[in-house]
Amino acid sequence: MISAVIIAQDRGLTPDPSAEALVRTLAALVPAAIEGLIRDVTLAGLKSHGQLFNIADHAGCELAQADDLQGVIAAGLKSARSDLVLLLCAGFAPNAGYVDEIGDRFQSAQMTSALLLRREPETFLTRLLPQFSPVRGLVAKRGAFTKATSFDQALRCVGGGITARVQLRRVD
Numbered sequence: 001m002i003s004a005v006i007i008a009q010d011r012g013l014t015p016d017p018s019a020e021a022l023v024r025t026l027a028a029l030v031p032a033a034i035e036g037l038i039r040d041v042t043l044a045g046l047k048s049h050g051q052l053f054n055i056a057d058h059a060g061c062e063l064a065q066a067d068d069l070q071g072v073i074a075a076g077l078k079s080a081r082s083d084l085v086l087l088l089c090a091g092f093a094p095n096a097g098y099v100d101e102i103g104d105r106f107q108s109a110q111m112t113s114a115l116l117l118r119r120e121p122e123t124f125l126t127r128l129l130p131q132f133s134p135v136r137g138l139v140a141k142r143g144a145f146t147k148a149t150s151f152d153q154a155l156r157c158v159g160g161g162i163t164a165r166v167q168l169r170r171v172d
Contacts, residue, residue, distance in 0.1 A: 001036065005087050006022070007087060010073075022051075044073065044079075046068070047067055092168040092170060114144065116155075116163045
């Protein structure tokens, strides 16, 4: 089982995602929770983001808040219950089939590298070369990125990984 941490704010991402983007990201995880793949969900953001409490309360997920951007991921990881963690940027949702792909990947073998979830190609270059689409989600062992203070730094901490066939779509 996997713990999901939704990052509501990050230096390299949208500084203040809309409530609708947060809700759509959370809603996309429901099938994985029903299938038993996702154990718990944490919404991580700044204490100054007023809507986070209401969204987390209505969604029935944990809320992890920090005073500054550098503590957002650490606060989210602290709330995670599983050793495997899905870090997902708010405003993005996995396309259909992600439950099967992630589930198969982690049930069939020991996880040795991170699973990278890239954004759907949106430019000519990323349609030709999908590996240039930015990574906006990843699944890895919690210990791999405990020192990360941003999503980009979390990517560097895991040291690469395998790109999933399933991609993330923008939902805001």
